[in-house]
Amino acid sequence: MELIAQLKKDAVAVVNKLYNQQVDATIIKIDKTPPEFTGELTLVIFPFVKISKKNPEVTANEIGEALMAVNSTIAGFNVVKGFLNISFTDVYWSGVLQHIHNTKNYGILAATGKKVVLEYCGPNTNKPLHLGHVRNVLLGYAAANILAAAGHEVHKVNILNDRGIAICKSMVAYERNGNGSTPASTGIKGDHFVGNYYIEFAKIHEAEMAALIAAGKTKEEAEKNTPIYLAAQEMLRKWEAGDAAVLDLWNTMNSWVYEGFGVTYQKIGIDFEKEYKESEFYLHGKKMVQEGLTQGAFFKKEDGSIWVDLTSDGLDQKVLLRADGTSMYITQDMGVAEARYGDFKMDTSVYVVANEQDYHFKVLKLVLQKLGRPYGDGIYHLSYGMVDLPEGKMKSREGTVVDADDLMSEMTEEAKSFLAASEKSTAFNETEKQVLAEQIGLSALKYFILKVDPKKRILFNPKESIDLQGHTGPFIQYSYARIQSIFRKLAENGLNEFRLNGTDLLPAEKSLIVNIYQYPGVIQSAADNYSPAEVANYIYNLAKQFNSFYAEHSITKAESADKQHLRAIIAGQTAYILKHGLMLLGIQSPERM
RNA sequence: GGCCUCGUAGCUCAGUGGAUAGAGCAUCUGCCUUCUAAGCAGAGGGUCGCAGGUUCGAAUCUUGCCGAGGUCACCA
Known part of the structure; x- marks a missing residue:
């Protein structure tokens, strides 16, 4: 990240000097260079052509030359149309790898001091969990892990209806x-x-x-x-x-x-630090409604029911307490929110709830704000799309509800028969096969759900079982397991420690380092956007890139000792990120599969 | 009807202002005496729902329309 920041600074200085301007950093646009071009970062030149009054190619070359003069980590550049593709030196990237190699807990961001309470699951106690809850808990658990990795203090809680x-x-x-x-x-x-x-x-x-x-x-x-x-x-x-x-x-x-x-x-x-029962807090919610009435935040209608007027906020009037004094759905959420603040004094309250309740959470937030609660502003509804079947919504009356326990068993069975059909089946005993099948089956299920942007609805076809190959959890697990196999082989030859000696990098080696370098930024972005899908897609691409490298370049039989060490470090960091990323998603990484 | 979300390859999804729009599945072609073939390399497959607008540049921002879902309960 500091690489981009530095380049941005340099670009501002260079443009101002070259064209005698006072531009600010906002017009600087830097992207990752697409794989089909040479370079690691690309400066978009179009915004400067008005200033330079020269065509994009000439402008790009001028800026490129000037950048090289001020930044010694730049190895070279090439210009394609209005794009300045910049390569950094092998020495620079080797240094990056060395730094990452020396970093404990790479990917974990510095503590922010911010407290987050994340509520998820929220089952009704009259029936078992179904596919909808599965998406909820996977999303909630993963989001909690990612927020924690981004430096927040996270508390996972459940609400029991x-x-x-x-x-x-x-x-x-x-x-x-x-x-x-x-x-x-x-x-x-x-x-x-x-x-x-x-x-x-x-x-x-x-x-x-x-x-x-x-x-x-x-x-x-x-x-x-x-x-x-x-x-x-x-x-x-x-x-x-x-x-x-x-x-x-x-x-x-x-x-x-x-x-x-x-x-x-x-x-x-999944787990919870604390479970709140609706039955224990709805009465407190009622008191809060009364308090709001006394404060004048709410009003009473002739029949005795208590309402909040949200028309100035673009919503409608909403009843908070019935005329007979019995509570509404929202009352319990008010009571629970209050209790939770007493327990945790959190800055942010994340509610993982399906998007059918978007309106409800808008109301909840406004109501708590009108009551002047310190936690009102921190309410965040992590809204996700429903899981639909090909026929549409799941309906218990039509027996189309996909049961969570059944689904997990089916995926385990699926993984088991895949393993049985493979020749490596003999490498595992029965207990190991069972454990492995559970790890792989659950991985397939979890990844299938988490790779999709939370806000989009998911179509789940129970007749087509979830894949175990391709863009899947097992693919990433497999990539990890193969790297572990390399390290077992290296250890057999007494190689357990690796250090960088030479700094020459093949393009494939460099681009893996560049990708590894992105990880903390991915965590930050996934946390900012509450999107485990960003982590899921990133680790898939990393695994895919590594597998391609793996097919081309040997590590145990590398051309030289220096190359072997370099690649072992790259492989080790790749494995670390794959495992860490999977862990954030709640997916285990078998050492062998 | 008002409001919200979504619409990208046959299917499932990436891609939120930059280059020739990318993966996986499915179909087809190669690759296991070489670190695990749950893999790798390659082929075919697109009017980014439609139409306008803003911009040097739009799948991305904006307006309208079409389609899908949700919501607008003194249900939860």
């Missing part, structure tokens, strides 16, 4: 048809067990609706008046009233769900 009508539906169905069975007695994972009763509820509800419609009710009337729906509403009222038996069942069923979630979290490889 543990109350409300949904869990009551599962509870009612369980009371009717559960017959005292438990996850333990049935051998069913807790979250799936409770989810089954949610499905059970839907079935009963549908049957009862049909009966009501047959008895002459409209669909809308029937929807709200089936005996089981009324029972769920009654259950919710009792819950809010603190009915002991209802609370007991609620606690029991939620504990089953949490146990199941824990297994899924572990399998997918």
Whole structure:
């Protein structure tokens, strides 16, 4: 990065001197030189032709000559149309490599002192996690890692939507048809067990609706008046009233769900520093609404409901508390945000939530700002596109929901059969094969999702399994594993330490160093943009570039000892970045595969 | 209808003011007595949704239109 900054400075000085001007750095445009041209950095000349009053080629040559005179790290330049392609010396790039080689934790940026709380996952406690949650948690976990690598102090938290009508539906169905069975007695994972009763509820509800419609009710009337729906509403009222038996069942069923979630979290490889339960904070949210009313930030309508007027912010009026005093969805988020600030005093609150809630988070931020909360300005909604199936949205009623646990198992099986079909299958014992298949299968799944820009929707076709070759996680893992194999071979010959001696670089060696040099900048940009996809695409390109190098140039049988050391260092740094980058994405790097 | 997001190769995606728009999958052709072929090298495949505007220069910024999705609930 300092390379570009220096070149920019030099360019400003040179242009001002050559053409007797006072230009500022904003008109300097420097890009990475595309691979089909010689050079590492390119200065775009077009902005200067008005000043120089000469054609682009002449201007470029003048500036190129002048730059060489002031900057001794520039080895040469070439001019193509309006572009000045600049090459730096092999000595310079060798020095860069040496510096990186000496840097502990290369890619980790200096501490910023900024505290970030990142909320992700946010499951409802009435059913297991599905593909949508998978994107959420992969994105959240990776974003948290990247923000931490960029120097922030990051705290990962979960929000459990543990109350409300949904869990009551599962509870009612369980009371009717559960017959005292438990996850333990049935051998069913807790979250799936409770989810089954949610499905059970839907079935009963549908049957009862049909009966009501047959008895002459409209669909809308029937929807709200089936005996089981009324029972769920009654259950919710009792819950809010603190009915002991209802609370007991609620606690029991939620504990089953949490146990199941824990297994899924572990399998997918995510964690939380703290979990907030909606049930514990929604009451505080109500107090905040009352406070806002007293302050005059909110207003009360005749029926007693409390509203916020956001029309001056380009939004509408929004109800915060119903006339009967019961809370809204937004109330819990207010309460949780307050509690969280008490816990962490964070500068930024990142909420990883799908883009269907864009409006909600605009409102939340404005409401907290109107309440004068110090954490209001720091609210950031990391909004991501939904995961769609070829038929459109996932619908539990149509059984098209892709279950998170099933999906992970399927990918593991996929990797397992790929391995079984390979001749290197014999190199691993059964336990190793199982571990490897999980690492590779999960890698394929995670990379498939993370390589896509978060804000774009993802199309997932369950019929076409996720690839294990090409632009995939396993490709990057494989590139890493092959480099490790090189180091095992070198170690067999007693070579464990490497140092740079000669400084001559082949173009392929130089361009790998240039690419390695980009890594901290990639982390910075990925953190600024909350985009793990930037890291994912960068490490893919690095792996691809290295694989190409690998096919052309041997390391164990390099032309000279100096070349062997140089390439070992390049390979070592490449492997380090691949592993580190994968780690940021929540993907493991097997040493052999 | 208002607002928001997206539209790039047959498919899945990169590319947010610079050069002849790039990868992967799929199709086709080569490469394993040489560090792991989950790899490498190459071929074909494009009106960057459409039309205007700004600019020396537009996939990128802007306006309009078309298409897809989301949202505008006293649901969460």
